[in-house]
Amino acid sequence: MINLEVPKKFATLVGQAHQMAAEVMRPNSRKYDRAEHARPKELDMLAAVIKGMNEGGALSGAGAAGASRSQNGDSADHAGTRNGSNLATVLSVAEVCWGDVGLLLSMPGQGLGNSAIAAVADEEQLQRFGGKWAAMAITEPEAGSDSAAIRTTARLEGDEYVLNGEKIFVTAGDRAELIVVWASLDRDQGRAAIKSFVVERDNPGLKLDRLEHKLGIRASDTANFVLSDCRVPKGNLLGSPEIKAKGGFSGVMQTFDNTRPLVAAMALGVARACLEETRDRLTEAGIEIDYDAPPIAQSAAAAEFIAMEADYEAARLLTLQAAWMADNGKPNSLQASMAKAKAGRVGTEIALRCVALCGTVGYGEGELLEKWARDAKILDIFEGTQQIQLLVIARLLLGKSSSELK
Amino acid sequence: MPRQQQNLTERSMAIGLKALNRFAASPVVDRLGLRDPAERFLYGASKTTVRTAASAGRTFAAAQKLATPARQPTTKPSGLFDLTPTDEQQMLREAVRDFALHRLRPAALEADAACLAPPELLSQSDELGLTMIGVPEELGGAVAERSAVTAVLMSEALAQGDMGLAVACLAPAAVSTALSLWGDEEQQATYLHEFVGERIPAASLAVIEPRALFDPFKLQTRARPANGGYVLSGVKSLVPRAVAGELFVVAAELEGRGPALFIVEATAEGISVEPEPAMGIRAAATGRLTFEDTSIPASALLAGARPEVYAQCIQLGRIAWSALAVGTGQAVLDYVIPYVKDRKAFGEPIANRQAIAFAVSNIAIELDGLRLATYRAASRADQGKSFAREAALARRLASERAMAIGSDGVQLLGGHGYVTEHPVERWYRDLRAAGLMEGVLLV
Numbered sequence: 001m002i003n004l005e006v007p008k009k010f011a012t013l014v015g016q017a018h019q020m021a022a023e024v025m026r027p028n029s030r031k032y033d034r035a036e037h038a039r040p041k042e043l044d045m046l047a048a049v050i051k052g053m054n055e056g057g058a059l060s061g062a063g064a065a066g067a068s069r070s071q072n073g074d075s076a077d078h079a080g081t082r083n084g085s086n087l088a089t090v091l092s093v094a095e096v097c098w099g100d101v102g103l104l105l106s107m108p109g110q111g112l113g114n115s116a117i118a119a120v121a122d123e124e125q126l127q128r129f130g131g132k133w134a135a136m137a138i139t140e141p142e143a144g145s146d147s148a149a150i151r152t153t154a155r156l157e158g159d160e161y162v163l164n165g166e167k168i169f170v171t172a173g174d175r176a177e178l179i180v181v182w183a184s185l186d187r188d189q190g191r192a193a194i195k196s197f198v199v200e201r202d203n204p205g206l207k208l209d210r211l212e213h214k215l216g217i218r219a220s221d222t223a224n225f226v227l228s229d230c231r232v233p234k235g236n237l238l239g240s241p242e243i244k245a246k247g248g249f250s251g252v253m254q255t256f257d258n259t260r261p262l263v264a265a266m267a268l269g270v271a272r273a274c275l276e277e278t279r280d281r282l283t284e285a286g287i288e289i290d291y292d293a294p295p296i297a298q299s300a301a302a303a304e305f306i307a308m309e310a311d312y313e314a315a316r317l318l319t320l321q322a323a324w325m326a327d328n329g330k331p332n333s334l335q336a337s338m339a340k341a342k343a344g345r346v347g348t349e350i351a352l353r354c355v356a357l358c359g360t361v362g363y364g365e366g367e368l369l370e371k372w373a374r375d376a377k378i379l380d381i382f383e384g385t386q387q388i389q390l391l392v393i394a395r396l397l398l399g400k401s402s403s404e405l406k
Numbered sequence: 407m408p409r410q411q412q413n414l415t416e417r418s419m420a421i422g423l424k425a426l427n428r429f430a431a432s433p434v435v436d437r438l439g440l441r442d443p444a445e446r447f448l449y450g451a452s453k454t455t456v457r458t459a460a461s462a463g464r465t466f467a468a469a470q471k472l473a474t475p476a477r478q479p480t481t482k483p484s485g486l487f488d489l490t491p492t493d494e495q496q497m498l499r500e501a502v503r504d505f506a507l508h509r510l511r512p513a514a515l516e517a518d519a520a521c522l523a524p525p526e527l528l529s530q531s532d533e534l535g536l537t538m539i540g541v542p543e544e545l546g547g548a549v550a551e552r553s554a555v556t557a558v559l560m561s562e563a564l565a566q567g568d569m570g571l572a573v574a575c576l577a578p579a580a581v582s583t584a585l586s587l588w589g590d591e592e593q594q595a596t597y598l599h600e601f602v603g604e605r606i607p608a609a610s611l612a613v614i615e616p617r618a619l620f621d622p623f624k625l626q627t628r629a630r631p632a633n634g635g636y637v638l639s640g641v642k643s644l645v646p647r648a649v650a651g652e653l654f655v656v657a658a659e660l661e662g663r664g665p666a667l668f669i670v671e672a673t674a675e676g677i678s679v680e681p682e683p684a685m686g687i688r689a690a691a692t693g694r695l696t697f698e699d700t701s702i703p704a705s706a707l708l709a710g711a712r713p714e715v716y717a718q719c720i721q722l723g724r725i726a727w728s729a730l731a732v733g734t735g736q737a738v739l740d741y742v743i744p745y746v747k748d749r750k751a752f753g754e755p756i757a758n759r760q761a762i763a764f765a766v767s768n769i770a771i772e773l774d775g776l777r778l779a780t781y782r783a784a785s786r787a788d789q790g791k792s793f794a795r796e797a798a799l800a801r802r803l804a805s806e807r808a809m810a811i812g813s814d815g816v817q818l819l820g821g822h823g824y825v826t827e828h829p830v831e832r833w834y835r836d837l838r839a840a841g842l843m844e845g846v847l848l849v
Binding site: 001003006008080081082291293294297307310313317318334335338342387389394397398399404405 | 488789795
């Protein structure tokens with residue numbers, strides 16, 4: 001039966017995530033925006049508290065680790081539909097990002113690499129890597145969105161893979177305990193040969209090159225690495241080592257079906273923070289928002305606010321849809337990319353328009369709006385840019401291969 | 407569920423819902439193969455009734471009156487986020503979509519030019535039982551539960567065929583739904599039996615007035631208490647099937663009370679009607695209604711002018727228009743996909759170009775966002791939650807994003823999109839209505 005309200009059973013989870021966002025994220029937002037590259041130690045305490053709760057604890061879904069294959073231990077609570085960990089995770093991620101998206105990305109144990117592990121690791125690997133903070137290393141200087149073109153190689157030598165190459169833009173790469181590295185087993189075999197490997201952060205073959213200075217999400221470290229004869233045990237390859245001509249790469253890409261709704265959820269969190277702040281400022285300025293009166297019959301500011309809310313609503317429901325489909329074992333590549341595309345772009349648009357509506361209050365560093373407008377932009381870029389999402393969606397809708405629709 | 411199936415079968419007319427039920431619910435048979443005989447059965451038996459201004463003289467007389475007004479009960483949802491329609495909704499939607507794609511779509515071009523829905527098509531639509539969906543079972547309705555979501559799914563499916571014809575088909579259903587939701591036992595007894603009978607009256611919900619920045623909460627049409635009843639004066643714009651109309655529900659400012667709804671029979675003195683064709687939804691035969699000191703009885707006032715009822719009426723109307731935008735938007739998407747894959751330029755399909763492909767992606771994204779926002783507003787209405795905000799947001803998306811879909815639909819076909827040989831130019835015109843109209847429809 002069609003119902004698009006968030007179920008009551010998630011109220012505690014969302015409430016706790018909100019509390020964390022309001023009491024830990026927000027008060028530290030400006031501090032770590034200014035102190036780029038300083039480790040937010042407040043989060044270590046928080047992570048310890050979360051770890052202290054049992055696995056099923058309400059906040060366990062507050063990061064990327066919560067998104068995973070369907071039916072991940074959730075029991076169907078109603079014949080017909082399932083509201084499980086994917087839905088719980090997008091809700092809590094959005095809530096924490098209402099507090100601060102940079103700090104969420106710096107949450108120990110909640111890296112995007114954790115999603116990759118959760119999505120494709122076998123039982124033994126889950127045992128070894130579970131509970132550790134895992135970053136994701138895909139991008140290279142010559143391969144960004146075109147992840148099939150990555151040059152990092154992995155060569156099997158005895159019981160070890162030897163990795164060589166360069167990785168850039170690794171979110172939480174300096175602070176994480178594990179780095180999930182994408183590398184090619186055989187560059188002549190193209191995308192099918194690309195596999196992901198778990199590399200311990202303290203592996204001597206993994207050298208930190210530098211940390212980036214960024215437009216926003218400065219609380220989050222963005223690391224560049226050089227891998228030189230970096231040796232990892234054979235068992236650190238995630239998924240099958242076999243190079244399949246067909247479908248091999250899709251296993252790697254499958255991770256994105258789980259993580260794209262998460263990035264969409266991050267954008268929702270930032271957008272809602274902007275909307276709430278702006279609503280307060282507009283109220284102070286004497287602007288009332290009337291949902292019954294047509295927007296054209298209201299002030300331009302009120303009409304603009306309703307327009308922003310409408311796009312927020314569309315992005316939010318697209319995100320919930322993608323997560324709900326994942327929870328119910330429905331293939332959701334199309335919906336995950338639609339959610340990411342819509343949330344990524346409206347997140348940025350909303351943040352920038354809110355800055356404009358609030359004038360110098362929005363633009364000045366006295367409030368957080370200007371920071372949110374800087375933070376929001378990354379969400380339309382990482383885990384697949386806006387343009388990559390449109391490409392993924394178009395290929396699926398039009399039935400085009402990547403060689404036909406480039 | 408078995409109970410609902412039973413009711414559907416019992417309550418629907420001999421042909422119509424019952425037959426559709428049988429055929430639509432049969433998963434084994436190839437429905438495409440079966441459809442033609444099914445339709446011959448369905449539509450061959452239909453009585454063609456041409457309604458003209460002369461037939462607007464129907465007299466509405468009370469049938470058996472209940473002690474209290476009948477209302478459809480609502481179903482309590484499980485509380486879980488769920489995008490799955492019920493089996494009954496799924497069945498109705500498929501039946502209506504078949505009708506829309508195979509009956510409405512082929513008739514749309516001509517109906518648009520003629521500014522008239524073919525009478526036989528309206529009869530067929532009446533037999534579908536659209537006006538019965540919102541009517542309580544005690545009064546002959548077809549569906550056990552009140553569900554705005556069901557009405558949204560039906561509206562969406564109809565508009566996938568053609569928005570103008572969908573409006574023509576749905577206009578009487580808005581009146582039967584209004585009477586079911588808000589009518590007292592007297593009003594229900596007088597009018598509702600006509601909407602579950604053999605010959606459904608042409609009826610419309612008239613809210614919008616012809617002026618810039620129109621706000622349905624600030625009406626210029628007035629209702630003045632006089633002689634124990636009311637006197638109406640004012641102008642209503644783009645009223646579907648106005649010339650043929652037999653019954654109207656009219657929004658007017660009740661002196662000292664605020665905006666309210668009045669049941670007005672077409673035979674009342676002082677009503678003039680003229681055709682008012684517009685850019686789109688032309689098949690709905692839109693017209694302008696002018697009330698000049700039209701006297702109506704005290705019993706014409708709906709829901710005692712309760713402000714929350716009027717607000718709900720406006721909100722449910724906006725959700726309905728958003729649902730139509732979803733249906734027509736889907737028609738655009740389904741049409742442009744094969745077109746851009748077939749159309750070649752510079753030696754390959756234009757779909758191989760990002761400029762084209764991305765436009766298709768954006769249609770799909772915005773369409774799905776609008777659809778979900780519309781479903782949410784309707785499902786909140788069904789759950790008795792406030793839905794003013796959600797209706798406003800869905801409407802905003804219909805007004806801007808669906809409009810852009812119409813525009814992109816034409817653009818993707820280039821010059822071919824601009825000529826009536828392809829339906830996209832009509833959808834361009836129709837989609838403008840969805841974010842601008844008030845009233846007319848109810849979910």
